[in-house]
Amino acid sequence: MNRREFLLAAAGAAALPALSFSGRLFAAPTTSPRFLFVFLRGGYDCNNFLVPYSSDFYYESRPTIAIAKPAANNPNSAIALDANWGMNPVLRDSIYPLWQKKQVAFIPFAGTDDLSRSHFETQDNIERGEPSSTNGNYRSGFMARLSSVLTSVPAIAFTNSLPLSFQGAGKDIPNISLKGNTKANFDERQSSILAGMYKNTPLASAAADGLSLRSTVSMDLQNEMVAASRGAPNASGFAQETQRIATLMRDQYRLGFVDVGGWDTHVNQGNVTGGLANNLHNLGEGLAAYAAALGNEWNNTVVVVVSEFGRTFRENGDRGTDHGHGTVHWVMGGKVNGGRIAGEQVAVNQQNLLQNRDYQVLNNYRDVYSGLLARVWGLRGNQLQAVFPQAKPRDLQLV
Numbered sequence: 001m002n003r004r005e006f007l008l009a010a011a012g013a014a015a016l017p018a019l020s021f022s023g024r025l026f027a028a029p030t031t032s033p034r035f036l037f038v039f040l041r042g043g044y045d046c047n048n049f050l051v052p053y054s055s056d057f058y059y060e061s062r063p064t065i066a067i068a069k070p071a072a073n074n075p076n077s078a079i080a081l082d083a084n085w086g087m088n089p090v091l092r093d094s095i096y097p098l099w100q101k102k103q104v105a106f107i108p109f110a111g112t113d114d115l116s117r118s119h120f121e122t123q124d125n126i127e128r129g130e131p132s133s134t135n136g137n138y139r140s141g142f143m144a145r146l147s148s149v150l151t152s153v154p155a156i157a158f159t160n161s162l163p164l165s166f167q168g169a170g171k172d173i174p175n176i177s178l179k180g181n182t183k184a185n186f187d188e189r190q191s192s193i194l195a196g197m198y199k200n201t202p203l204a205s206a207a208a209d210g211l212s213l214r215s216t217v218s219m220d221l222q223n224e225m226v227a228a229s230r231g232a233p234n235a236s237g238f239a240q241e242t243q244r245i246a247t248l249m250r251d252q253y254r255l256g257f258v259d260v261g262g263w264d265t266h267v268n269q270g271n272v273t274g275g276l277a278n279n280l281h282n283l284g285e286g287l288a289a290y291a292a293a294l295g296n297e298w299n300n301t302v303v304v305v306v307s308e309f310g311r312t313f314r315e316n317g318d319r320g321t322d323h324g325h326g327t328v329h330w331v332m333g334g335k336v337n338g339g340r341i342a343g344e345q346v347a348v349n350q351q352n353l354l355q356n357r358d359y360q361v362l363n364n365y366r367d368v369y370s371g372l373l374a375r376v377w378g379l380r381g382n383q384l385q386a387v388f389p390q391a392k393p394r395d396l397q398l399v
Contacts, residue, residue, distance in 0.1 A: 044279070
């Protein structure tokens with residue numbers, strides 16, 4: 001190998017992701033099913049994603065953040081999916097084409113039986129996959145148990161550290177971080193140098209205060225992300241990394257987990273603009289890019305998108321929403337029986353709210369995904385119970 005070849009090879013190696021595992025690499029049949037679990041950490045506002053536009057109560061409850069009813073002459077209005085539900089228009093060029101191809105289905109009134117409205121407790125509840133009534137094992141996740149039930153199905157987590165979902169598998173599950181740099185722009189040494197430049201000048205105090213504030217604000221933002229998002233990258237980071245995820249899932253892995261943070265929208269949530277809309281846009285772009293990058297293997301792929309809970313149906317005094325209960329799950333894939341709103345539903349009105357604030361959970365995720373796993377991998381009986389103990393599989397005919 002000459003010097004130029006060596007340098008090219010070294011550069012290529014440096015660009016590769018750093019995998020955290022010590023086990024062997026496995027080969028899986030090209031056409032074997034692929035399953036990617038996308039966890040939106042922070043509790044996304046499903047009501048401004050899947051818009052119940054036929055509900056007058058929706059518009060009464062959200063005087064400043066509601067999305068307008070579908071209107072041909074208004075590009076900022078909801079995209080009608082059926083007579084009751086519409087999609088946020090920021091997804092017009094990403095998720096809506098998949099809906100038109102019948103490659104995505106949405107399940108409203110979905111979630112867990114956990115009523116704590118705690119990010120951490122409910123996230124753990126979902127990742128464990130066990131009944132809320134049991135004490136549970138916080139070292140055993142449902143995807144780890146799924147990995148143990150399946151054979152020749154290599155698994156990977158696209159996370160900074162191995163998530164609870166994949167803990168307890170009894171084998172080495174690799175993980176790769178997609179997390180961007182959230183550190184302050186200036187480290188302690190750099191800040192000291194910059195402050196020294198202004199020492200004994202009229203700007204010395206202002207410079208010191210500015211650097212201190214910058215460091216404090218950066219730390220506050222870090223703490224905010226680590227809290228509700230548990231350190232997961234935001235939707236923009238996810239959108240930038242989907243090509244890498246798709247390459248690994250297409251060529252080597254068949255069972256994957258990725259989390260996306262930044263969905264805790266208590267203040268200035270917005271509707272077709274603002275934080276939630278930006279996150280939805282980036283998420284949609286990332287998922288559409290993932291589907292495209294898989295090529296023909298998109299037909300052998302199922303992607304589910306979940307969040308720990310929804311948000312309060314009514315907007316709060318800060319033009320945001322607070323922690324809720326029921327939410328909307330997504331199921332996507334080339335062979336998904338999509339273009340429909342699946343699962344049990346009720347009219348969206350005040351009488352049907354849980355505790356006069358949230359969506360009910362009518363479609364328990366453990367039951368729904370037990371039914372889905374039965375279709376994807378043909379799991380039955382004790383196999384399904386090993387993954388989701390005490391679940392009652394519901395076949396929504398999603399694939």
